Amino acid sequence: MPLTKERRHEKLSARPRSVIPGRQRWDIGVVSGRPRLAGTLETNLCGTPGVLAARANPVTGRLLIHHDTRLTGDQVARIVLRAVAGVVGGITGSGQVATAGQPKTDGGLALIAAGASATIVAVSVPAPLIGLGAVLGTTAIIIRTAWRKSARAALREPSPPKWAKQPPLLTIVGKHRRRFYFAAALSVLGQLMDMLLVLVIGWIVLVLVRGESAALISLGLTGATTQIWVLAAAAALVCLGLAALSCTAGIQWRALAHDVRHEWRDRLYPHVQRLELRHLEDERTTRVARLLTDDINQLGTFLASSAHEVLSLTTSFFVLVPVFLVFAPQIAWVAFLPVPIVTWLSFRHHDKVGPDYLDVAENESALNSRLTDNLAATATVKSFSAESHEIKRVSALSARYRDSGKRLDRAAVSYTETVRVSATVSLAGILLLGGRAVLAETLRFEIFNPLVGLPQQVLWKLPNLGNVVDGYQQTAAALRRVRYLEDLPVESDTRGRRLDVDQVKGEMVLENVTFGYPGRPPVLRGLTLRVAPKKVTGIVGVTGAGKTTIAKLLLRFQRPESGRVLLDGQDITELRLRDLRKAIGFVAQDAFLFDGTIEDNIRYGTFQASRRRVVDAARMAAVDEFVETLPSKYATAIGERGVSLSGGQKQRISLARAFVKDAPIVVLDEATSAVDNETEAAIQHALRDFARDRTLVVIAHRLSTIRHADHIYVMGTGGVPAEEGTHEELLRLGGIYASLWRLQVGEAG
Numbered sequence: 001m002p003l004t005k006e007r008r009h010e011k012l013s014a015r016p017r018s019v020i021p022g023r024q025r026w027d028i029g030v031v032s033g034r035p036r037l038a039g040t041l042e043t044n045l046c047g048t049p050g051v052l053a054a055r056a057n058p059v060t061g062r063l064l065i066h067h068d069t070r071l072t073g074d075q076v077a078r079i080v081l082r083a084v085a086g087v088v089g090g091i092t093g094s095g096q097v098a099t100a101g102q103p104k105t106d107g108g109l110a111l112i113a114a115g116a117s118a119t120i121v122a123v124s125v126p127a128p129l130i131g132l133g134a135v136l137g138t139t140a141i142i143i144r145t146a147w148r149k150s151a152r153a154a155l156r157e158p159s160p161p162k163w164a165k166q167p168p169l170l171t172i173v174g175k176h177r178r179r180f181y182f183a184a185a186l187s188v189l190g191q192l193m194d195m196l197l198v199l200v201i202g203w204i205v206l207v208l209v210r211g212e213s214a215a216l217i218s219l220g221l222t223g224a225t226t227q228i229w230v231l232a233a234a235a236a237l238v239c240l241g242l243a244a245l246s247c248t249a250g251i252q253w254r255a256l257a258h259d260v261r262h263e264w265r266d267r268l269y270p271h272v273q274r275l276e277l278r279h280l281e282d283e284r285t286t287r288v289a290r291l292l293t294d295d296i297n298q299l300g301t302f303l304a305s306s307a308h309e310v311l312s313l314t315t316s317f318f319v320l321v322p323v324f325l326v327f328a329p330q331i332a333w334v335a336f337l338p339v340p341i342v343t344w345l346s347f348r349h350h351d352k353v354g355p356d357y358l359d360v361a362e363n364e365s366a367l368n369s370r371l372t373d374n375l376a377a378t379a380t381v382k383s384f385s386a387e388s389h390e391i392k393r394v395s396a397l398s399a400r401y402r403d404s405g406k407r408l409d410r411a412a413v414s415y416t417e418t419v420r421v422s423a424t425v426s427l428a429g430i431l432l433l434g435g436r437a438v439l440a441e442t443l444r445f446e447i448f449n450p451l452v453g454l455p456q457q458v459l460w461k462l463p464n465l466g467n468v469v470d471g472y473q474q475t476a477a478a479l480r481r482v483r484y485l486e487d488l489p490v491e492s493d494t495r496g497r498r499l500d501v502d503q504v505k506g507e508m509v510l511e512n513v514t515f516g517y518p519g520r521p522p523v524l525r526g527l528t529l530r531v532a533p534k535k536v537t538g539i540v541g542v543t544g545a546g547k548t549t550i551a552k553l554l555l556r557f558q559r560p561e562s563g564r565v566l567l568d569g570q571d572i573t574e575l576r577l578r579d580l581r582k583a584i585g586f587v588a589q590d591a592f593l594f595d596g597t598i599e600d601n602i603r604y605g606t607f608q609a610s611r612r613r614v615v616d617a618a619r620m621a622a623v624d625e626f627v628e629t630l631p632s633k634y635a636t637a638i639g640e641r642g643v644s645l646s647g648g649q650k651q652r653i654s655l656a657r658a659f660v661k662d663a664p665i666v667v668l669d670e671a672t673s674a675v676d677n678e679t680e681a682a683i684q685h686a687l688r689d690f691a692r693d694r695t696l697v698v699i700a701h702r703l704s705t706i707r708h709a710d711h712i713y714v715m716g717t718g719g720v721p722a723e724e725g726t727h728e729e730l731l732r733l734g735g736i737y738a739s740l741w742r743l744q745v746g747e748a749g
């Protein structure tokens with residue numbers, strides 16, 4: 001019988017907290033205190049069509065999901081519940097886990113192979129081998145279970161994308177596959193050298209204890225001193241070889257990681273630049289930025305930090321298990337006994353300290369942002385005499401940070417010590433059992449001695465296994481997000497009819513246009529509006545009436561749901577985008593200045609413009625006088641986003657930028673809202689000259705900005721103009737415009 005929605009929620013301990021178009025918050029009890037599970041849930045959700053981003057917090061057990069607004073609330077709820085059911089299935093072992101993308105060389109596979117071989121041998125041979133089979137089998141099960149818990153899966157897409165069919169690491173390295181295999185070979189050789197070194201040192205001890213080694217005598221090396229010299233030289237050579245291999249492998253892996261990151265960035269950034277604007281607005285910008293920074297870095301992180309470790313571990317197992325089986329089967333099980341214990345401890349520790357790490361990070365960031373805020377708000381704090389209030393708040397945050405740090409340190413130290421105890425106990429066990437076997441002459445000392453130290457090498461690599469598996473899953477998740485971004489639609493700037501910008505007359509018409517942002521009611525409803533060629537058209541109206549939206553439609557940043565936008569009678573969707581945007585100069589409401597000089601900023605987009613043209617444009621925008629007062633004049637660096645300039649100065653520089661572009665149509669969206677009346681009058685004067693042979697659309701709140709326009713549209717709240725006409729006509733009409741004008745010139749009442 002199908003579960004009701006409530007019962008499913010209850011069973012999965014998942015409850016919605018808030019639901020708004022495009023975003024839902026959930027309480028997911030099952031991820032609380034389980035960072036790897038939270039990561040898996042995120043991965044699963046992010047790979048689901050329609051889900052733009054997901055964040056599952058293992059400290060609070062909360063999930064934030066951003067989705068395509070075309071999905072209904074119910075559809076999203078179903079997606080969340082399926083994903084939660086999937087990860088819960090992973091815990092109980094009942095869930096289907098897709099294995100596409102698992103690395104072929106993980107430690108689990110090695111252990112399974114080793115475990116299987118041990119078990120086969122054990123069927124026909126003594127009890128210790130059964131012990132070894134059990135030890136390795138258990139380890140394999142622990143790793144497999146942990147892998148499943150953390151694996152992406154559960155949500156099986158009906159037709160997985162092509163790239164998902166090959167392991168994520170191979171997709172990530174792309175054309176560098178050969179370098180990947182080369183670095184892998186170096187890691188394997190390095191590990192073999194490492195083990196060889198332990199053997200040679202064991203041999204030196206053997207010669208010291210037993211006198212001459214028969215094996216060396218047969219090679220013509222007689223006398224203990226000669227043999228020790230030769231072995232010491234061999235140890236030194238192996239040491240050198242090991243250092244060279246480790247160093248080269250380290251450099252190769254890191255270089256590969258850097259190249260991979262650079263290539264993905266190089267491949268993704270042009271794509272992002274061509275994304276449709278709707279994917280780059282508001283909080284989506286932050287997510288895209290995170291993809292380009294954090295996620296792309298993550299693609300290289302596994303290669304740089306864990307690949308070597310995984311290969312060393314795998315090599316150790318592939319070599320040691322058969323060596324022990326062949327030469328010292330009676331002590332093999334005790335040598336590997338701590339392996340499943342340390343493996344289990346590693347995953348458990350990783351799960352346990354995950355929330356502690358997050359807690360520390362969150363407390364640290366809360367403290368830092370409080371300190372930054374307080375320092376920035378010194379004047380406000382002092383003016384309210386709130387110093388002691390702020391001191392208390394900072395002290396409380398600092399105490400929380402301290403407590404979480406102590407908790408984390410306690411867990412980390414006790415974990416390290418537990419691993420140390422396991423390793424020591426196992427060494428004692430090997431010495432005891434091995435020693436007894438040597439005394440009973442069932443094991444030769446020449447074999448026992450060099451083998452004693454080798455299992456310890458493996459043990460000290462295991463504690464990090466939890467992190468390695470987690471790192472791999474995070475990398476796979478980052479790859480999925482990156483590929484999702486790659487699948488977002490881009491604007492084509494080559495398709496469509498060519499437009500000769502010099503021939504543009506400049507008439508623009510919105511014909512019966514209806515438009516709304518996803519998940520919101522329509523902003524414009526059947527709007528028809530004509531921008532006459534070579535004239536100035538003013539657009540005013542209340543906040544939120546859709547003025548900026550009109551500008552976005554003219555520039556084809558957005559497309560109407562119905563109706564058409566025409567330029568000189570041609571539907572702009574049929575024109576080449578690049579040509580259309582060349583024909584329109586645009587100064588946005590929140591003018592953006594780049595980190596660079598004033599001159600660079602004015603010239604932006606018209607990079608070949610002469611110095612003369614830059615200065616003329618600056619004069620027209622009434623910014624030249626200000627620039628001349630600066631010590632470096634046009635070469636003055638303005639800092640990130642133009643922080644060293646006032647709002648009005650920034651606007652005037654953006655205006656100058658549009659003047660330099662010299663397009664036949666210019667759209668100014670609140671382009672002079674931050675300048676004083678006197679400066680605005682100067683700009684208006686310059687604009688009259690500028691507008692003589694071009695089309696100007698001026699969007700403004702301040703009516704003085706558009707009073708000289710040839711035609712003015714007054715946008716009402718219904719998505720269509722409430723009034724239109726010239727300034728005088730609108731005053732005579734005595735409607736909204738007239739009352740606004742009276743308010744602005746101070747004649748109210």
Ligand SMILES: Nc1ncnc2c1ncn2[C@@H]1O[C@H](COP(=O)(O)OP(=O)(O)OP(=O)(O)O)[C@@H](O)[C@H]1O
Pocket residue numbers: 281282517518520523541542543544545546547548549550589
């Ligand atoms: N990217 C967006 N996503 C969703 N809604 C949006 C987006 N941009 C604008 N809106 C909404 O569309 C409506 C019209 O916005 P628009 O910016 O066109 O108004 P406006 O008339 O220019 O306002 P203002 O005078 O404040 O600049 C507003 O209700 C706004 O909240």
